[in-house]
Amino acid sequence: MPTERQIEKAIEFCTATMERYQASRRMRYAAIEMIAETQAHASWIMNFHGQSPMTAERILRSVEDELVSRYGRDIGGRLNREFLQAFDSFGTSLLEASIENTTRINANGNGNGTMKAACIPNSREHSDPFEVESHP
Numbered sequence: 001m002p003t004e005r006q007i008e009k010a011i012e013f014c015t016a017t018m019e020r021y022q023a024s025r026r027m028r029y030a031a032i033e034m035i036a037e038t039q040a041h042a043s044w045i046m047n048f049h050g051q052s053p054m055t056a057e058r059i060l061r062s063v064e065d066e067l068v069s070r071y072g073r074d075i076g077g078r079l080n081r082e083f084l085q086a087f088d089s090f091g092t093s094l095l096e097a098s099i100e101n102t103t104r105i106n107a108n109g110n111g112n113g114t115m116k117a118a119c120i121p122n123s124r125e126h127s128d129p130f131e132v133e134s135h136p
Contacts, residue, residue: 001050007059014041014063018079035086042090
C-alpha cells in the first residue's frame with residue numbers, strides 16, 4: 001500500500017507536468033514531453049507495492065481537481081482530458097509492446113517469451129520515480 005506521502009508526490013508530479021505543458025502553450029515538443037512524463041508517472045503509480053485501483057483513481061481525481069481549480073473548467077478540463085489520454089496510453093503501449101515482443105520471441109524460438117521492461121522503475125526497489133535501472 002502506498003504511503004500518503006507517495007500519493008501526494010504523485011499528485012504533485014502529475015500536476016507539475018501539466019502546468020509546464022500549459023505554460024509552453026501546448027506546443028508539439030511540449031506535448032511529446034508531457035506524454036513521456038505522464039507515462040513515467042503512470043508507471044510509477046501502477047508499480048506502487050500493494051496499489052489498488054482506488055489509489056490510482058484517487059490520484060487521477062486529485063489531479064483533475066487541481067487542474068480545474070487552477071485553470072477553470074474549460075482549460076482545466078481540456079488539460080485533464082489530455083493528461084488522462086497520456087496516462088491511459090501507458091498501459092496500452094506497454095501491453096502492445098509486451099505482446100509484440102512475446103510473439104516475436106516465441107516465433108523465433110529464442111527465449112521463453114517474456115519481456116523485461118528496462119526503463120520502468122519498480123517502487124519496491126526505487127524511491128525516486130525518475131531513477132531508471134541501467135541494463136547492459
